[in-house]
Amino acid sequence: AQSVTQLGSHVSVSEGALVLLRCNYSSSVPPYLFWYVQYPNQGLQLLLKYTTGATLVKGINGFEAEFKKSETSFHLTKPSAHMSDAAEYFCAVTEEGANSKLTFGKGITLSVRP
């Protein structure tokens, strides 16, 4: 069975600082990996995804994530935080197959200090 671990529930950074949100997964077969962002009182929006190919994936709003199979990780980064990045971020994993669905982590809230 697949699973996702997002350690901690809250990360706080200063505006302009590096953003690093961690995600570790468990999967018995090659995974597909996703990061979603949720702004207050809104639905989830896809930030980026990894399926196959290049392990460094670029997404919207300057975010990127790197798939590291040896570490079973898919951490999300952004070089310079902006106030508008304050939101909740969810990592998700799935596997190709008719019976497979996305499994989400519990999410992590990013705060950005001026």
Add this chain to the structure above:
Amino acid sequence: DVKVTQSSRYLVKRTGEKVFLECVQDMDHENMFWYRQDPGLGLRLIYFSYDVKMKEKGDIPEGYSVSREKKERFSLILESASTNQTSMYLCASSMTSWMEQFFGPGTRLTVL
């Protein structure tokens, strides 16, 4: 762009009422999902549907039912609302069950 719409952004109901939450997607997606989101618990899958008139239970189906009479529409039904069903409800759709899901804006339901 894929668009998933939900019938209400905010809803207030009384205990014991029957509640309908509706979701419509415009991208001809086969799969549709209902989640509830609660602080500290993340997203929990209630039901999903992989075809018209087909449904599968998710992780927390108790107290809920669903209906999918048309491909684009997936309804979540609370037969008799209770206060512990106060939550944010999110609908999503996807082309295949294992690929990215596209989410609606959510319905914040309060049961008094």
